[in-house]
Amino acid sequence: MARILIVDDDFAICRTLQLHLSGLGQSVEIAHSVDEGLQKSQQFHPDLIVLDIRMPGKSGLEGLPEFKSSLPGVRVIVITAFHDMESTIEAMQQGADDYIHKPIDIDEFDAAIEKILQKGEGELVDTASESLSSLSMVGHSRAMKEIFKTIGLVAMSPATVLITGESGTGKELVARAIHRSGNNPDGPFVVVNCAAIVETLLESDMFGHEKGAFTGAVAKQVGKFTLAENGTIFLDEIGELSPIMQAKLLRVIQHKEFTPLGAKEALRSNARIIAATNVNLSEEVGRGKFREDLFYRLQVVNIHLPPLRERKEDIMGLVQALLGRINNELNRKVTHITTESLNCLQAYDWPGNVRELENALMKAVAMCSTDSLSIDQFPAEISGINVGGQREPFHASGATSLQAMEKAHIKHVLDLVDWHRGRACEILEISRPRLRRMMLQYDLSPPPGVAAEKESDD
Numbered sequence: 001m002a003r004i005l006i007v008d009d010d011f012a013i014c015r016t017l018q019l020h021l022s023g024l025g026q027s028v029e030i031a032h033s034v035d036e037g038l039q040k041s042q043q044f045h046p047d048l049i050v051l052d053i054r055m056p057g058k059s060g061l062e063g064l065p066e067f068k069s070s071l072p073g074v075r076v077i078v079i080t081a082f083h084d085m086e087s088t089i090e091a092m093q094q095g096a097d098d099y100i101h102k103p104i105d106i107d108e109f110d111a112a113i114e115k116i117l118q119k120g121e122g123e124l125v126d127t128a129s130e131s132l133s134s135l136s137m138v139g140h141s142r143a144m145k146e147i148f149k150t151i152g153l154v155a156m157s158p159a160t161v162l163i164t165g166e167s168g169t170g171k172e173l174v175a176r177a178i179h180r181s182g183n184n185p186d187g188p189f190v191v192v193n194c195a196a197i198v199e200t201l202l203e204s205d206m207f208g209h210e211k212g213a214f215t216g217a218v219a220k221q222v223g224k225f226t227l228a229e230n231g232t233i234f235l236d237e238i239g240e241l242s243p244i245m246q247a248k249l250l251r252v253i254q255h256k257e258f259t260p261l262g263a264k265e266a267l268r269s270n271a272r273i274i275a276a277t278n279v280n281l282s283e284e285v286g287r288g289k290f291r292e293d294l295f296y297r298l299q300v301v302n303i304h305l306p307p308l309r310e311r312k313e314d315i316m317g318l319v320q321a322l323l324g325r326i327n328n329e330l331n332r333k334v335t336h337i338t339t340e341s342l343n344c345l346q347a348y349d350w351p352g353n354v355r356e357l358e359n360a361l362m363k364a365v366a367m368c369s370t371d372s373l374s375i376d377q378f379p380a381e382i383s384g385i386n387v388g389g390q391r392e393p394f395h396a397s398g399a400t401s402l403q404a405m406e407k408a409h410i411k412h413v414l415d416l417v418d419w420h421r422g423r424a425c426e427i428l429e430i431s432r433p434r435l436r437r438m439m440l441q442y443d444l445s446p447p448p449g450v451a452a453e454k455e456s457d458d
C-alpha cells in the first residue's frame, strides 16, 4: 500500500480519484491547492503526489519543486489539460515522474501509478527551471506525446541522442527542440549533412583544416565541431558516413577531441552530439557497413519518429498548424478547406510524411485564388483517393470551414468535460469570456439537465 496525495482544485476529480485509489487499497489524502498540499504532507508523508497544473494560487509547476524539496524522494505525476509540447517538457524538467492528460483515462492513470511505484529510489529526473522552447511541434498521438516526454527528459543531459525515422517525419525539428530545451538554448545549433559532400570536404567541414592541407585549401577553415562549442552539433544522415569518418567521429565521442586536416595539435570539443538517420543503423551494423561501437555510442538515447500514416490522428492538427505557417509565409488568408479535401488528406498514405503534407498544402495555397482550398488544388495521387470506396462529388455545401471545425471541436471538448466551462477553457487554452462569446457565436448550449448546474460556474 502506498500513500498518495491528490492535489487538484477540482473537487469532483479529487473525489473520483480518491474513491478509485482507496478501492485499490491505497491510502489517499486530498488537497485543493499547493499550499494545502504542502501542509497536509507534513503529517501524511506521501510516497506519490498526483498534481494538477492549473490551480488558483500557486500552479502545480510552481509547487512541484517545493514538494520535491520538502519530501525527498517523493514521486509526482502531473495531470493537466495542456496538450502542447512546452508544458509536457516543462513538467518533466521540473522533476515530474510522469504526465497524464485530462480528461483522465483511468487505465492510463493506473498504469502510470503502477509504473512509478515500482521504480526504485534515486531515479529522479534532474530538476531545472530553464526557459522553454518556442519551437512548436504538433502532435496529439500517443507516440508524439511520448516523444515530447523524452525530449524533456534528455534535454538537460549531455547524452548523445540518435533520432530515427523516415524522411520528413520531423527529425531535425526534434533535434532543435532538444537543443532549445537544453542547458544553453541560445548557444549554436550547427547542422552537418553527412551525405551531401565528398569525404575530404566532409572531414574539413566537421573538423576544419589548415591552409594548404589539401589542394584547394587556400585558407584556414574552422570546423563545425569548433563552431558548435557550448552548443549542439546535429549530424544528419549519419548512416552515410564512410568507415574512416566513422572512426574519426568515434574518437570525438570517446575522447572529446579531433584534429583539423593538416594540423599538428588536437582540439577539444564540448558540443552535444545529436545524430539522425532514415536508414536502419542496426541492419547496417549487421551488414558490416556501420561500426557497432559507434552505433552504441550514438544511441545512448533513441527517439524514433513513426511515419505519419501510423499516426493519422496528427493530420488534422498538422493541417491547421501548417496552414497557419504557410499563410504567414505567403501572406495569404486561406481559412477554409473542403470536407472532400480533408477526407483525402486523411486517407492518403504520405510516403514523404510531414514534409510532403507541408509541400502539398504550400502548393495548394499558392494555386488557390479564393480563401478556400478545394480538392482540385491537390495533386492527383492525393485527390484521386477513393474515400470510403467512392469519390464524393464536389459541391460547395460539402465545404467545411475552419470555423466549422472550430465549432465542432469546442462542442467535442465541452461534451468531454460535461460542459464544465473552466475545464473546457483549460483544454482549449482560451479565456472564459472568449469561450462564452464563442458559445454564443456558434449557438452552443448545454444539453438539458446539465444546464442549470453548470450555468453557475462562471
Ligand SMILES: Nc1ncnc2c1ncn2[C@@H]1O[C@H](COP(=O)(O)OP(=O)(O)OP(=O)(O)O)[C@@H](O)[C@H]1O
Pocket (backbone or CB within 6 Å): 136, 137, 138, 139, 165, 166, 167, 168, 169, 170, 171, 172, 173, 174, 278, 318, 321, 354, 355, 358
Ligand atoms: N510534429 C510536427 N509539427 C509541426 N511541423 C512538423 C512536425 N514534424 C515535421 N514538421 C515539419 O515538416 C518538415 C520536415 O521536418 P524535418 O525537416 O524535421 O524532417 P526530417 O525527418 O529531418 O526529414 P529528412 O529525413 O527529409 O531530413 C519541416 O518543415 C518541419 O517543420
Ligand SMILES: [Mg+2]
Pocket (backbone or CB within 6 Å): 171, 172, 236
Ligand atoms: Mg532532416
